[in-house]
Amino acid sequence: MKKAIHIAIIILFLIAMCTTEQIISQTFLRDTRSKVDELFEISSSSEIINTEEISNKTDELEEFWRKRESILCTFINHREIEEIGVEISKLKSALREDEKHVFLESIMLIQFYLRSYQHVLGINFQSIF
Amino acid sequence: MLILVVRAIVVYLIVLIVFRLMGKRQLGQMQPFELVLTLIIADLATIPMAEASVPILHGVIPLLTLVVLHYFLTLITRKSEILNKVISGKPVIVINPNGVDYNAIKNLNISIDDLFESIRGCGYFSLDEIQYAIVETNGTVNVLAKKDFSPVTLGNISETLKNSSISEKKLENIDETTIPMTLIAEGKINKNNLKLANLEKSNVEEILKEANFKRVKDVLILTIDGNGKIYIQGIKGKYQTLTYNYKKEVV
Numbered sequence: 169m170k171k172a173i174h175i176a177i178i179i180l181f182l183i184a185m186c187t188t189e190q191i192i193s194q195t196f197l198r199d200t201r202s203k204v205d206e207l208f209e210i211s212s213s214s215e216i217i218n219t220e221e222i223s224n225k226t227d228e229l230e231e232f233w234r235k236r237e238s239i240l241c242t243f244i245n246h247r248e249i250e251e252i253g254v255e256i257s258k259l260k261s262a263l264r265e266d267e268k269h270v271f272l273e274s275i276m277l278i279q280f281y282l283r284s285y286q287h288v289l290g291i292n293f294q295s296i297f
Numbered sequence: 298m299l300i301l302v303v304r305a306i307v308v309y310l311i312v313l314i315v316f317r318l319m320g321k322r323q324l325g326q327m328q329p330f331e332l333v334l335t336l337i338i339a340d341l342a343t344i345p346m347a348e349a350s351v352p353i354l355h356g357v358i359p360l361l362t363l364v365v366l367h368y369f370l371t372l373i374t375r376k377s378e379i380l381n382k383v384i385s386g387k388p389v390i391v392i393n394p395n396g397v398d399y400n401a402i403k404n405l406n407i408s409i410d411d412l413f414e415s416i417r418g419c420g421y422f423s424l425d426e427i428q429y430a431i432v433e434t435n436g437t438v439n440v441l442a443k444k445d446f447s448p449v450t451l452g453n454i455s456e457t458l459k460n461s462s463i464s465e466k467k468l469e470n471i472d473e474t475t476i477p478m479t480l481i482a483e484g485k486i487n488k489n490n491l492k493l494a495n496l497e498k499s500n501v502e503e504i505l506k507e508a509n510f511k512r513v514k515d516v517l518i519l520t521i522d523g524n525g526k527i528y529i530q531g532i533k534g535k536y537q538t539l540t541y542n543y544k545k546e547v548v
Contacts, residue, residue, distance in 0.1 A: 171318065175318075175364070175365055178361050178365055182358065182365070185354065185358060186358075243352060243354060245350055246349075246350040246351075247350045
């Protein structure tokens, strides 16, 4: 009986952890993606990228990602999500240099990484096998 | 570095809890699936301990999943005889009164040398001292010696003292040792053993009646040997030994 209670507690813990992971990771990645998409739309339609609006949006994205990255690290291998941080840093330097194509390239890479993480972390057969 | 120290402590504590929940079996007493679990647990525990970039949950979650899996697997093997055989296998007689059963050891994938080593570990150095040797599901070999090579027990001594004029003839009348067969285990009749012992369900009912048991469910263990000696114990209470008028030969 005592053992059954322990097992029940473990099962509840596992369910709680799996659900939390799914909710947190999917929400964070989705929110980040919408911010990145927004930044892509603004920057691709603008002639020069070194504007206040794009700069603010990039800072916002960086701040947003930094806060969530530490939480995501509880569930995901740190090395797997560091690429997004690297690309955000590249965004900032491209913004300073006003290199639109580098800026857009980094945004597209971030979009690609976010899509991949969403797929890998989501519940699907490909990830199981 | 400090992170690795903390991680090592956390993982160690979790593995400790995992092994406590898995039971008190020692390495040599493990069933095949338990050995597999132990190996996986050892591997899983080292990943988050050695790599700081891997979240500790990546080690903890599979570890706890394995504990749950092990619990249910043990539960299933206890409830279902068929699944128990599939998962844990069944004991195999490798030496019988005719000698070494070569097919059996070939099927078990063990060599004669391995068998000898295990037998020597049981304290027997010659095959003719052995009546039966059984390879258990956890891989250990248990030996039943022939009567001339069996260790003297307190029962033997007291019998000798009672019959101080014990003659050679009396000794010859003692039947050759046979392996006791489990007819009931944990409230369930072992139909295979019943068949091997050439017994019917009605015989078991007779034995139960003699031992004052109403239902098979109430019996924890019931064994019978070739001499009809019965060992019976209920789920609750002390064991009893009886003699059943049983003439048929038991394997």
